[in-house]
Amino acid sequence: MLKWPAIMTDEHLPKPWTRLRHVFVYDDPDTEGLNTDALARFLADALPQAEVRVRNDYLTHQLRRYAEEGGEELIAQLTGQFTRAQVDNLVHPADRGLLPPEAPADLGLGEIYRGQALQAILALMMLADEDSLDQLHIVLTSMVFGDWDEHTRDFRVRVGCLGQPSLISTTGLIEGPARPRDFEVLRTQMAVMGLDEDIADLAEAFEPRALGYGDRRITTCLQGYALMAIMYRAYGEGPCEDPTCRLHDAATQEELIECQCSEDAGLCERHSAMLVALATGVDPV
Numbered sequence: 001m002l003k004w005p006a007i008m009t010d011e012h013l014p015k016p017w018t019r020l021r022h023v024f025v026y027d028d029p030d031t032e033g034l035n036t037d038a039l040a041r042f043l044a045d046a047l048p049q050a051e052v053r054v055r056n057d058y059l060t061h062q063l064r065r066y067a068e069e070g071g072e073e074l075i076a077q078l079t080g081q082f083t084r085a086q087v088d089n090l091v092h093p094a095d096r097g098l099l100p101p102e103a104p105a106d107l108g109l110g111e112i113y114r115g116q117a118l119q120a121i122l123a124l125m126m127l128a129d130e131d132s133l134d135q136l137h138i139v140l141t142s143m144v145f146g147d148w149d150e151h152t153r154d155f156r157v158r159v160g161c162l163g164q165p166s167l168i169s170t171t172g173l174i175e176g177p178a179r180p181r182d183f184e185v186l187r188t189q190m191a192v193m194g195l196d197e198d199i200a201d202l203a204e205a206f207e208p209r210a211l212g213y214g215d216r217r218i219t220t221c222l223q224g225y226a227l228m229a230i231m232y233r234a235y236g237e238g239p240c241e242d243p244t245c246r247l248h249d250a251a252t253q254e255e256l257i258e259c260q261c262s263e264d265a266g267l268c269e270r271h272s273a274m275l276v277a278l279a280t281g282v283d284p285v
């Protein structure tokens, strides 16, 4: 855990690059249990100076404009780019001459994208005058994306891909942070025995220790990731190392639930002070 001075004064804190004026939160209608309006209210409370607006899902919102402009060719080009952004082999690119390919389909999550490639495509679709430094687009999506861990070289499904736009995957929230090992062992055994119906009961039994699809805690967990997107935009800093901070990118489901959903869930002292500075500070020069 990082140690910070007991008394946080301005001199210890980075200065925000920008004051956020507009935050657009794009809904994902395919995610059961997601309450995007509630998430937007949470962000509006955290950033009273910003206008937080909920929009339809990102692709529908942007493609409608293309369709109005008669951009069928553009849509065809985008489709090709989405295909190229898909992961077709889970083996790290540097190891592909040494190891046999691993099909992404083996994960059972449908199409999987390289996070930054997907982000770059979505950024292309954004209106130029909505892309100034004081605006942030947060795209909630059930699409699955990830990248390769720099140290282990394993492919990791991710929850967030921070930047403009910031992508937050609701599927990644459930499939990214590791489930308890005993859950995975039992689930594999049940799948082998064809006990698919019992797997739902298993997920229920493990509810205190792992999120499931349609889980009532999804929106709460997304609050932390949306704050992460805001802090990255304002300060250029990624997730927090402190596992008790809501800006922590949890490696396991238990860690995720603890840092986002426990009664005393909150930001670490440093990030609390940075958020207050962002919400109340003077405009940067």
Ligand SMILES: [Zn+2]
Pocket (backbone or CB within 6 Å): 240, 241, 242, 245, 246, 247, 248, 267, 268, 269, 270, 271
């Ligand atoms: Zn923190």
